[in-house]
Amino acid sequence: MRLRSRRTVVVTGASAGIGRAAACAFAARGDRVALLARGRDGLAAAADEVQRGGGEALVVPVDMADPKAVEDAAEQVEETLGPIDVWVNNAFAGVFAPFMEISADEFRRVTDVTYLGYVSGTRAALRHMLPRDHGTIVQVGSALAYRGIPLQTAYCGAKHAIQGFNESLRCELLHQGSRVRTTMVQLPAVNTPQFDWVLDRLPRRARPVAPVYQPEVAARAIVHAAGHPRRREYWVGGSTAAALVANALAPGLLDRYLARTGYDAQQSPDLPPPETANLWAPADGPHGHDYGAHGRFDREALPGGPQEWLSRNRGRVGVGLTVGAAVLAGRRLVVLVRTVAGCAHPFRPAERLPTT
Template identity: 80%
Template sequence: MRDVHKGASAGHGEVVVVTGASGGVGRATAVAFAARGARVALLARGREGLAAAADEVRRAGGEALVVGVDVADAKAVDDAAQQVVDAFGPIDVWVNNAFAGVFAPFPEVTPDEFRRVTEVTYLGYVFGTRAALHHMLPRDRGTIVQVGSALAYRGIPLQSAYCGAKHAIQGFNESLRCELLHTGSGVRTTMVQLPGLNTPQFDWVLNRMPGRARPVAPVYQPEVAARAIVHAASHGRRREYWVGGSTAATLIANAVAPGFLDRYLARTGFGSQQDDGPHGGPGNLWAPADGPHGRDHGAHGRFDDEAVSGSPQDWVSRNRGRMGAGLVAAGVGGLGAAVTAGLRRRGRRGPSRGR
């Protein structure tokens, strides 16, 4: 499936590929790039979601190329990348974001389900990265953004397949980054670790628990993640970005006291990931959530009432260099003031005498 939509101000921007672009974080990210005048290739399976995402990209001022693809199919991902190059030209940014999940204790996840989650959530990133590098390495430029999670470092109950895949992405990306640095390549790779987000995934995830799946609070709007991803694409030299205070707190706590977090999550991790109410749709593990005659789910889930649209920690992460310069300047200024005050006091006392 391929369809091109042009916006009024698009046509000369960067070329961006976003996987999992039909909903959630991928959808919000595609629109955020479009607002900068980018030409955005939208890769996903769902026809309804892709069509609506393309329309949003166009309204935001970008140009959209719709490519229906299952990222677990390496050949299909390679073909999709070539379609992007044929339609838009060289790829500047590739955002790996597509994923799948099963919400259940590990013994209740079948081998086929676990394999499918791994193929989409981990190997989908591997195949996307390989396709991007095929086009970026000869030009010696481009940025690959791996959309991660606090769960890339800290596993939680009920999401064993997803957590395992996110941990695998972390290791894969670090290995690739070292290789690119070794060769002095101009291609960059970076990872953005996200918190709990208000996306439709919790209504379409395959769920075997008694309650509806939900993100662990605090919950952030997907636009918070999108801003961080767009920033990371422009600052690919940074190896990693943490989004949300909860992500920072989780990763720091896990580095200091992982055993304590094991016990804490054993007590709280089941209840904090469920709420009352009927389950959502049939899940999107094997087929798109919008189905052949379904509806568009958009970028937001059902948690708008509690989700926050900003994150001070995210601002700090995106402006770390500026804050560092500010702290240095403040330190130098303070030192200068202290020296000046000391000289004034010394002048009032007269010249000091040596011993």
């Protein structure tokens, strides 16, 4: 797939946060963008941004927990915008609370939206992509797909499930020799409005664990992954890389560290929990509200970092390191050869002493 070609892109959870930023990033390259979410006010505002940004927008109100509605949404996109080139699974729901304070229905709802919504979106995309042997599915993941943290059992469980599901699907596509690609983008904490609408039973209002990144950082990674889907996954943010490496090397120590720090790190010291929650209904409500892409953490959120470039250019970095290592090894070899050569000069007979 040519990066510069105009594509038809589906973004779920596109009314706010990361989905909103990703939709605008796709629009900036001229793509046709289908916006899937529940909140109609957020969708309308997102569509306006996409159109002003240079893209073509299609609003499709849908609850990702309804598989039939997701299938119908895919049909609508194909009929209106044309064949789907890229499908971005991003929609989610969450609850901030200790596990025993989350009801069975609430836990199931988070799973239905955050995990099974990805499954339904992937299936809907594949029904159209596989016959054409063309297309890319981007699963928006998280460092929490590898490393669970306290107070987010439902969300972390769903992200872990997405990780396993995507790996299995990737193996199947490779076995079939399909040119349909799937890749995953593992994100750090992001400055989105979710912390002002998520169901929150903590003493103080939920917040992301620092360091926090701007949603445009995630959006750039998603657009890049859509254009370079042969990579199985991308890590975004130094904190994501650090968490995944630490969890691989010392998961038990990380358990204890998060047990000590994870509660306070996820709560704002000066705000009570929000009065509204979007678990069962969109947060914009009957009076209308557009949350936008950014949350309330603009002052501390990072606009990017070196790890973002490293993740996108891992191949170049690998080649550079290989060449550098080869050059260094070559220099050491030259020094060694010269040293050996110096020790191996032909024996010179001792100078004769002058005779008297």
